[in-house]
Amino acid sequence: MNSLFDKNNNVAILVAGIIAIVVGVGVARFAFTSLLPFMLEDFLSLTNAGIMASFNFAGYLSGAIFSIFIKDINTKVKYFRIGMVLSIITTLVLATTTNETLWIASRVIAGFGSAMVLIVGGALVMVKLNFEDKTKAMGIHFSGIGFAILISELISQYILKDGSWADAWLALAIFAFIISFYSVYILSFDKEIKQEAIKHKLSKSVFTPYVILLILAYFTEGVGFVVQGTFLPDIINSLKGLDGYGSIGWLMVGIAGIPSSIVFMRLAHNYGSVNIIILAMALQIVGILIPVLSTNIYLNLLSGALYGSTFIALVALFMHLGGRLAGNNPVVLMGSMTAAYGVGQVGAPLYSVALIEYFGDYNSTLYLTAFIVFVGILLLVYAKKIENKR
Structure with missing residues (x-):
């Protein structure tokens, strides 16, 4: 003890x-x-x-x-x-x-x-x-x-x-x-730790076309994270016959999230980071679209589980990949990635609210969010092509 x-x-x-x-x-x-x-x-x-x-x-x-x-x-x-x-x-x-x-x-x-x-x-x-x-x-x-x-x-x-x-x-x-x-x-x-801070010159060379595509893909994931991260219990409660089940959906997010980064990091180690990021984003799209396509309680609880297991893993996967690519300059690249993700996070609730007010339900918001994450997958597929040619 x-x-x-x-x-x-x-x-x-x-x-x-x-x-x-x-x-x-x-x-x-x-x-x-x-x-x-x-x-x-x-x-x-x-x-x-x-x-x-x-x-x-x-x-x-x-x-x-x-x-x-x-x-x-x-x-x-x-x-x-x-x-x-x-x-x-x-x-x-x-x-x-x-x-x-x-x-x-x-x-x-x-x-x-x-x-x-x-x-x-x-x-x-x-x-x-x-x-x-x-x-x-x-x-x-x-x-x-x-x-x-x-x-x-x-x-x-x-x-x-x-x-x-x-x-x-x-x-x-x-x-x-x-x-x-x-x-x-x-x-x-x-005690106070005396650290000799190693100074690395800020190098722009880290921002290759491949890395820029990764940063843009991480921006789309910032968008993908937010809508369910803000509204998921209310989305489930708003579905016909599912009022009151939102809190169970949110519990599923937490339960599925606990092992997710460990499992996905292991998969990334075996099958390559970008491949597993694409897989996780594809699963996230399925989770985002379930409430639009079905009012089945089990499917909507699965939507929560898919969200919980992907959003946490994707932060860990992108950050790990960024750290690896940055070499001696992790600060610059991590900062750029975090900023891109953050801009997605700040913008998504605003367009969500505008669409919800206009259409009276969450459907259009969920469709648009799924589409933006899909664009992220396309960027990653293109990034892989560039990387393979090098």
Whole structure:
């Protein structure tokens, strides 16, 4: 048991990383999706929900780009802690107010906090882990996103049995506050670490046509991630005969997400990253289109499972591939990829809301999103052609 409180124990480091993701991504980001149907019934308009999702991703994008420039490991520890605090405070704002301006501001700040926890926290986990090959370990770390969705959803649903969505937010904030101490303790260093920062010249040569196509494909995945990531429970609830099943659909997202990055990273190792990215994006398209084509409960739960298993794996796959291609310049390429994904994330909720308001249902939004992800697949197929000719 003592080893779980040893800052240099690999298991403790991975557990602390997953707990951090539960706070920064589960509570501060995805609980909004699971509680959205209840807030829509009460006071929130769908348009404002879409705007809040977009602002949340804008906050995340700014944090992601900011995190690229934090070189010093001691500064990383500081910003990781700031991210944890922001994740908890912004959740409290949702629990205690219904002022939509405050909510929008809190979603932006929560987005920034999530980036500090996921990206800077992920970097701390990477530095602290003592493994020869850290790829598998990072697959385990990313499984935290599935746990984050599952745990925040279970807490929300438990509180909603007798309480309101505001009570659920409060419970999530208290839960996040309690568990955050462990992550903050483990993901730190006993003394200031003096690191000689190796300076690599910023090289444009990394941006080959192949890499540019990858970045554009990752932009389409940013779009593919958002629509279900924001509206999935409400999409399922809006289908004939499926009202109330949205929360089960969202549970499926979490359950399917837990093993996904580990499984897909293994497949990528055996069959090539780009091939497996194409497979995952094709499965995601099937998941996006199911609610348009069927009101069958099992198929729509499968839609949630396909979404959960692909979106987490795709982040891990693209980032791993980017890191490999970047060589000595991971920061520049990771930053460009994250920015492209982020632009997709910020734009998608806005066109979604416009189409939903205009047509009165989710169908046109889902068709357009599936089409954009399909364009991403075409870009990757073309990228493979270029690469094979070299």
